[in-house]
Amino acid sequence: MATAHQRTLARFMVAPSVVLLLLWMIVPLAMTLWFSFQRYNLLMPGMEEFIGLSNYRYFLTDPGFWTALTNTLLMVAGILLISVVGGVGLAMLIDQPIFGQGIVRLLVLAPFFVMPTVSALIWKNMFMNPENGLFASLARAVGAQPIDFLGQYPLLSIIVIVAWQWLPFATLILLTSLQSLDSEQVEAAEMDGASAWARFTHLTLPHMSRAITVVILIETIFLLSVFAEILVTTNGGPGYQSTNLTYLVYSQALLQFDVGGASAGGIVAVDPRQHRGALPDAPDRQDAGLRGRTWHAAFPIRANGSSPSSPGRRPC
Amino acid sequence: MGRITLENVRKAFGDVEVIPGVDLTIEDGEFAVFVGPSGCGKSTLLRLIAGLEDVTSGRILIDGQDVTAAPPARRRLAMVFQSYALYPHMSVRKNIAFPLKMAKMPEAEQQRRVAKAARILNLDSYLDRRPGQLSGGQRQRVAIGRAIVREPEAFLFDEPLSNLDAALRVNMRVEISQLHNNLKTTMVYVTHDQVEAMTMADKIVVLRAGRVEQVGSPLALYNKPANKFVAGFIGSPNMNFIDGEAAARHGAHSIGVRPEHWRLSTTEGAFAGQVGVAEHLGSDTFLHVDLDGGAHVIARASGEFPVSHGDRIWLTPQDDRVYRFDKQGLAA
Ligand SMILES: Nc1ncnc2c1ncn2[C@@H]1O[C@H](COP(=O)(O)OP(=O)(O)O)[C@@H](O)[C@H]1O
Ligand SMILES: [Mg+2]
Numbered sequence: 001m002a003t004a005h006q007r008t009l010a011r012f013m014v015a016p017s018v019v020l021l022l023l024w025m026i027v028p029l030a031m032t033l034w035f036s037f038q039r040y041n042l043l044m045p046g047m048e049e050f051i052g053l054s055n056y057r058y059f060l061t062d063p064g065f066w067t068a069l070t071n072t073l074l075m076v077a078g079i080l081l082i083s084v085v086g087g088v089g090l091a092m093l094i095d096q097p098i099f100g101q102g103i104v105r106l107l108v109l110a111p112f113f114v115m116p117t118v119s120a121l122i123w124k125n126m127f128m129n130p131e132n133g134l135f136a137s138l139a140r141a142v143g144a145q146p147i148d149f150l151g152q153y154p155l156l157s158i159i160v161i162v163a164w165q166w167l168p169f170a171t172l173i174l175l176t177s178l179q180s181l182d183s184e185q186v187e188a189a190e191m192d193g194a195s196a197w198a199r200f201t202h203l204t205l206p207h208m209s210r211a212i213t214v215v216i217l218i219e220t221i222f223l224l225s226v227f228a229e230i231l232v233t234t235n236g237g238p239g240y241q242s243t244n245l246t247y248l249v250y251s252q253a254l255l256q257f258d259v260g261g262a263s264a265g266g267i268v269a270v271d272p273r274q275h276r277g278a279l280p281d282a283p284d285r286q287d288a289g290l291r292g293r294t295w296h297a298a299f300p301i302r303a304n305g306s307s308p309s310s311p312g313r314r315p316c
Numbered sequence: 317m318g319r320i321t322l323e324n325v326r327k328a329f330g331d332v333e334v335i336p337g338v339d340l341t342i343e344d345g346e347f348a349v350f351v352g353p354s355g356c357g358k359s360t361l362l363r364l365i366a367g368l369e370d371v372t373s374g375r376i377l378i379d380g381q382d383v384t385a386a387p388p389a390r391r392r393l394a395m396v397f398q399s400y401a402l403y404p405h406m407s408v409r410k411n412i413a414f415p416l417k418m419a420k421m422p423e424a425e426q427q428r429r430v431a432k433a434a435r436i437l438n439l440d441s442y443l444d445r446r447p448g449q450l451s452g453g454q455r456q457r458v459a460i461g462r463a464i465v466r467e468p469e470a471f472l473f474d475e476p477l478s479n480l481d482a483a484l485r486v487n488m489r490v491e492i493s494q495l496h497n498n499l500k501t502t503m504v505y506v507t508h509d510q511v512e513a514m515t516m517a518d519k520i521v522v523l524r525a526g527r528v529e530q531v532g533s534p535l536a537l538y539n540k541p542a543n544k545f546v547a548g549f550i551g552s553p554n555m556n557f558i559d560g561e562a563a564a565r566h567g568a569h570s571i572g573v574r575p576e577h578w579r580l581s582t583t584e585g586a587f588a589g590q591v592g593v594a595e596h597l598g599s600d601t602f603l604h605v606d607l608d609g610g611a612h613v614i615a616r617a618s619g620e621f622p623v624s625h626g627d628r629i630w631l632t633p634q635d636d637r638v639y640r641f642d643k644q645g646l647a648a
Contacts, residue, residue, distance in 0.1 A: 182399065182401065184397045184398075184399050184401035185401045185402075185403060185404075187368050187388075187395075187397070187401065188395065188397060188401035188402075188403075188462075189403075189414075190368070190387075190388050190389065191366060191367075191368070191388045191389065191393065191394065191395050191415075192389070192414050192415035192418050192462070192466075193389035193415055193418040193419055194389075194414075194418045195418075198418060202403070202406075202414070203403065206403075206405040207404075207405070209405075
């Protein structure tokens with residue numbers, strides 16, 4: 001990128017993808033915005049009209065809105081906490097030279113390759129089921145009363161399930177960062193009399209701070225819209241106990257066939273994710289899934305029919 | 317006090333024996349240089365002394381105290397790494413103060429020592445910068461500063477100048493020598509550069525494949541190399557070796573003559589040859605000469621020695637400056 005000529009050429013070369021991406025993001029966003037100011041219910045065709053902020057007022061005064069907002073924030077914070085702290089720990093653990101290192105690393109990363117719906121179903125039926133789940137068996141084995149996790153602690157259960165899925169991602173990023181820590185720096189600190197804990201706080205953590213920021217940013221974007229895991233486990237319940245904003249939009253719109261209201265909710269709930277474009281390396285798999293989810297949220301009817309959403313995230 | 321003694325120290329990485337057994341004493345206040353070709357185990361030996369590697373067998377004593385099993389921090393040594401190993405997210409001040417902070421020294425004393433080190437090393441105006449904002453030479457000074465504030469028993473340097481450009485290297489060489497003169501602390505310095513070894517050392521330890529080939533002062537090694545390897549390694553340009561009949565005349569398997577120990581003539585001498593490349597340094601000229609027997613030697617001539625490419629030339633070694641080696645390469 002040294003000369004003006006090269007820069008011009010570079011602009012031409014990237015132009016098609018930039019234009020395509022812009023259209024890909026701008027068009028749905030613009031349509032969602034437009035619908036959010038319309039009365040647009042699929043049960044009442046031909047009645048479309050401009051109704052200002054009514055859709056927003058309707059969504060924000062919904063009895064579930066504040067619970068869903070709190071749940072969304074709790075979910076994001078909880079999952080971030082588990083995946084960052086756990087990720088740092090796991091990364092440091094599998095960075096140690098051990099026998100079968102390659103296999104261990106592959107196993108640690110495995111959950112990331114399981115589809116969200118599948119992993120949520122596995123957790124629901126094989127682990128957390130109060131009758132024949134693994135945890136119930138364990139509880140009975142020690143003579144305790146099995147816990148109905150999804151019924152009694154729905155939000156916590158979903159946090160655990162989603163954290164399990166995101167832990168490998170955090171571990172991978174943090175491990176890469178850890179491996180780039182200069183071993184001579186660690187040795188210098190050792191000679192300077194720093195204990196293992198002091199080396200961790202003064203050297204390892206500051207070194208990983210940028211990677212931790214990246215993990216938090218990327219995960220936040222995706223965690224704001226957790227959907228499939230809720231759909232296949234608790235359906236947002238009991239009550240609104242495990243409903244987040246994305247799920248609220250979905251359930252409202254699905255029940256009421258109200259495209260206008262759903263669009264307003266989508267704008268409220270989905271807005272932070274529009275900044276995703278600024279992040280260069282969001283994983284493709286999740287990205288495709290996310291777009292599917294956004295689509296669900298804004299156009300639930302089509303999502304049930306022949307939608308472009310990814311398989312596995314479709315409400316079954 | 318900082319007297320370092322190695323007793324039959326061995327080191328193997330798995331099956332590979334890197335240090336087959338070293339006995340060595342570095343006296344208190346001495347500037348010892350480990351020198352040898354790349355990969356000969358200099359860094360490994362230094363890291364064994366530092367405690368960054370465990371010895372396979374043998375003992376390491378500091379001031380008579382066995383530290384073989386002691387962790388690095390307990391050995392009261394400070395090390396300057398080749399990559400400087402500065403902490404990138406800390407300011408220069410915090411870098412230098414780090415060992416003091418780890419030792420839980422009172423804040424005022426920390427500041428006093430940092431200020432003193434900064435004054436010695438000319439770092440006053442950089443104290444609040446990050447290492448990334450410094451030049452190579454400045455980073456080197458910070459690394460030395462971090463080492464001296466601890467007032468260690470001995471300093472360990474692992475090729476500290478190899479990342480600097482030639483001019484800076486000469487400056488830092490002098491600065492480190494001056495630092496040694498001022499502090500009078502034991503220093504162990506690793507380098508592959510025999511010029512650094514010759515100019516800085518009180519005692520040079522020549523290593524080859526993990527073995528100590530010879531230990532001595534720079535001039536002792538220059539004047540009385542114990543074997544062909546040391547003779548060839550010390551001195552610049554390298555010593556010329558001549559085998560065969562010419563060597564047999566001196567009663568040896570092989571003889572060595574340093575480039576500066578030839579008498580040159582355009583008319584007569586012991587060896588005749590043809591001038592190849594002539595390197596003019598101004599003060600001296602190094603002549604690459606192809607002898608008639610097939611040997612290739614280098615001779616130092618004065619700056620204005622009147623020969624050029626292709627001329628005939630005669631070389632005669634100075635009588636007392638012919639080094640004789642037997643079949644095993646040992647000095648005879
Ligand atoms: N951690 C290690 N594991 C295996 N071999 C090593 C290790 N460190 C050094 N070596 C080997 O030991 C030899 C000496 O290395 P080193 O002490 O770094 O040499 P020098 O500093 O003299 O260039 C080399 O052959 C190197 O490959
Ligand atoms: Mg080395």
